Amino acid sequence: MTVTKILFLDIPTVLPVSTSPNTWKVRLALNYKGLSYVTRWVETADIESVCKSLGIPPTSFSPSGAPKYTLPAIIDRTHGEPVALSDSTPIIEYLERTYPDPDPGRALCPPYTSSLHALFEHHLASSITGQLLPVLVMHMYDKKTPRDRVHFRQRMEAAFGKKLEEIELKGPERAEAWKRIEGAFDFLVACMAKNEKGEFFSGQQLTLADCSLGGLLLAMKYDSPDEALIKLKDWSGGKWGRYLSALEEWTVVHS
Ligand SMILES: N[C@@H](CCC(=O)N[C@@H](CS)C(=O)NCC(=O)O)C(=O)O
CATH class of the missing domain: 3.40.30.10 (Glutaredoxin)
Incomplete structure (x- = not known):
């Protein structure tokens, strides 16, 4: 330390x-x-x-x-x-x-990787993070502190012009959104399979890309243990469950 x-x-x-x-x-x-x-x-x-x-x-x-x-x-x-x-x-x-x-x-930021990391972050944001709100909105709301729930509801309802409960996708639309998200995760797995060794995007050691991807997976795990986490563990032959386990040693919360 x-x-x-x-x-x-x-x-x-x-x-x-x-x-x-x-x-x-x-x-x-x-x-x-x-x-x-x-x-x-x-x-x-x-x-x-x-x-x-x-x-x-x-x-x-x-x-x-x-x-x-x-x-x-x-x-x-x-x-x-x-x-x-x-x-x-x-x-x-x-x-x-x-x-x-x-x-x-x-190194989390190896030399000359800034542009690749910028591209990775942009891809992650548009293909996955940006797709999650309509399926996770109520899970996100539930995990907030009581005071932040009020704040979150006000901001989301003002931004979408409808009740929080109506922002959430249901039925076939929800299933389709999850399918798209699964496809985006499968694409990442196909890229990661090019590594010779290691569970991470960057192989055996973390880089900035894995901090971003890991942060996203941890947010999904804790926001939605009964839906998103179950799906994550099921997708891509269990890849994301293994990824989360490999990440675990760096998830301690020092208060
Ligand atoms: N570009 C910023 C974005 C950070 C961000 O959007 N943080 C969210 C939490 S994940 C936040 O602070 N939201 C509070 C708000 O929007 O009022 C970063 O990468 O740190």
Whole structure:
């Protein structure tokens, strides 16, 4: 374990773990790199005020110019002057630059892979993450803290112009959506089969791609143990169950 003074901001749920793919992505990186950190749990309703008070920058701006604050975020006070960062990929790139592993084979961001990782993340977001909301919306809602449920319902209903319960797909439409998602996971398995060894997208060691993919799988597992996780374990000859087991040693939640 490398002794660092990192504060990691994550989103609480009614479970002892988060269900956010992006915060899981950074937690996997912190655990894989063996960095010590403390978690501060921030409900979504408080993300903006907490980030502002800690000097954490927004991750995007709305067309009107209003800043949008999201988690994960970190504050690293290891080297005196605090470094406050948001946005999962820049956070992992910072951790990699600041705390490189002596073994180059364990690099999360190996040299010259930024463009490939950007492409991978774009693919994951459009082919899987973006397809999950209509099948997981009520599972996501159920796992939120009571206060965040109110916040989530308000934002989703305003964005979709209908009740949360109506956003969720049902019947044949739901089955078709799951089929499309299974197809996207099968495509990843076909790519991963090109590796000679190892359960991960990057073979035997994690990279940024596996932090993103692993974060997504953990979010599905914890948001929906009785539907998404059952499907994941069944798809692709059990590949995703094996992937989740291989990832397990880096899923510890340091509070
Ligand atoms: N590009 C950001 C996106 C982070 C993001 O969307 N985080 C979500 C949780 S998974 C969030 O903070 N949502 C709170 C909100 O939208 O108010 C990253 O990769 O960290």
